[in-house]
Each structure stands twice: as structure tokens, then as C-alpha cells.
Amino acid sequence: MERLNMLTVSLALVLVLTQINCSSSSKLHRVKKGQILGFDWKNCGQPDDPAVLKSLKVSPDPISIPGDLTASASGSTSVELASPLSLNVTLEKEVAGFWVKIPCLEELGSCHYQDACDLLDQVIPPGQDCPEPLHTYGLPCHCPFKAGSYSLPQSDFFLPNVDLPYWLTNGDYRVQGVLGSQGKELACLKISLALHSD
Template identity: 75%
Template sequence: MKSLLLLMIVMTGAQSEQERRRLKNAKILDFVWKNCGGPDDPAVMKTLDLSPDPISIPGDLSASASASTSVELVAPLPLNVTIEKEVAGFWVKIPCVEDLGSCHYPDACDLLNQLVPPGQDCPEPLHSYGLPCRCPFKAGSYSLPQSDFYLPNMDLPYWLTNGNYRLQGALGSQDKELACLKVALSIHSD
């Protein structure tokens, strides 16, 4: 769940109209993830299953996930995101441009509030399953049963289409790492 949220946050960053490219008839291939934190990180992703493979945009996505945290996750939650793109066989770090790319975000809770403003119900199916979509996240286990989503066309910067990508997100608090997640995927669009 957290890796999906992280991917959504990265894909919805601010950008000018001329730098956007409508991602239509795109495929996300070879999606893999893993925890990258230390053995004592309090927050971990336990499972994340996505289908079909490849994932079509626009199109239907089926997802299930489970995660746990042994501590309450409260603001501020600094988030460091690193995105790399494979170019000619080398991995190149994408710089932070207009809050998109390899960026430091002072508070992931603020990002969540931008996606789902306070006072609004969490989107489905999170609402139906009683799953939170904004801070604080109480200590405990979270589980999203197999659920269906529709992925609409997306606007992405021209430099973030077609290619192989690696993304790492590290969540912290008071100079301590709370969670770390790595995602690798390929994007191919018309």
C-alpha cells in the first residue's frame, strides 16, 4: 500500500503544461518491490500483489497489500525519495525539479493531505476496510484485501516516460529511519 501511495505521489508532482506528456496506452512492466530498511525498522511492507502483468494505463488494476508498524506514525514524517532511470546501461539519478524526482519532502503527512484533504473520507476501498489515508497511522497491522482500481490516463513530465526506473523511499522521524521501500519497474507508452 505504501509503495502504491509513494508511486502516486511521485506521479502527481507539479509541472508546467508544456513539460507534461499524456501517458496513454502505457504499460507498467516488471514491477517488483522490497523493503530496504534495517532489521529494526518499525514500519514494513509485508505483502504487495498487483495484477495483471503488465499493468495497463488506462486500465484496471487488482491489488492486495499488508503492512505493519510497531510505532505510531505522526507528523512530521520526513521522506527522502530517490528515482533513477536507466540510460545507456547506467543508472542516472533524476534530480528534484518542481517537487518531482529525487526529492526530500519535510513531511509525508502534508503530501497525504494534498491527495486527500482533511475532512474528506478516505477513497474507496480504503474507507470500506477502515484503512487510514492520512496521519497519524496508529501502531498495528494494516491489510487491504484483493481490491479493484481503475487507473486513468496520467500526465507525466516528458523525461519520466518510457524506460526502466528504480525508486527508493525512506521515511524517518527525529533522525531515525522508520521505513524504507524500493520499487523497480519499466514504463512503455505509445
């Protein structure tokens, strides 16, 4: 359950704070023989996708679990994001210079989620206040997410020690998430990151 909670909190941050699409990218990412040398994000959807990521900064690099994480993000959506919101995740790990797709195991990895809104409700029950710092900045943590702009100023989080499966520990990862509703793509985001777990 802790692994699902970590996934869902990450999903909540993506949904609530970034509201994704396809136009800009950070320029911190470089690849040398398959190795990630910096956190990177890139919108990967269609030009008319309604949800747009404008900025996303995360440190430290690599991300440590357990450990402190500093993040800021901004984005917007031109349509309300309401249940059901399908989410297709593709997760790859760098192994000996090659990118290997990780299958969906125990609801982690390259998985299809019928409704991301249900995942959020599992972590933060409806009616419960949103966790900090979302509450402080008036950011929602449940569907529906109204059309508009969202912004999270630089904020500190603590990533707790969780029992990660062996295939999701130290290493370089690429993850792509495609958000959709009623057969229509709403957003697509690719993230490259490095994880360090004790």
C-alpha cells in the same frame, strides 16, 4: 497538480497499505542487461526499523497509464506514524543499459519531502472520507497511522491519463523511499517497475 496528485496517491498507498521495513521481498524480479522483467519490491531498512512490509502484489506488468491496476498489500508498524514524517525518494530510470538518477523536478523525481502527511492532506483534505477501496476496508488515509497491522485485499484501481513529463513515461524504473521522523529511520522500501504510458 495532476502529477502531484498521482505521486501523492502512490505515496498514500505506500504509507497506508504497506507500512515498510527490511526483511522480505517478492521473487518476481529478474534483470537482464539492465532491463526489468518483472515488478519487484524489497525492504531496505535496518533490522530494528519499526514499520514492516509483508506483502505487495501489483499487476499488470508493465503498469499502464492510463489503465487498470490490481494491487494487494499487507504490513505493520510497531509505532504510531505521525507528522512530521520526512520522506526521501531516489528515482532512477534505465537508459541504454545504465541506471540514471532523476533529479527533483516539479516535486517529482529524487526529492526530499519535509512531511509526507502534508502531501496526503493536499490530495485528501482532512475530514473527507478516504477514497475507495480504503474506505471499504477501514484503512486510514491521514496521519497519524496507529501502531498495528494493515491489509488491503486484492483491489482494482484506475490510473487516469495524466500529463507526465517526458522523463517519466515509458521505461524501467527503480525507486527507493526512506521514511523518517525526528532523525530516526522508520522504514525503507525499494521498488522496481516498468511503466507504459500512451
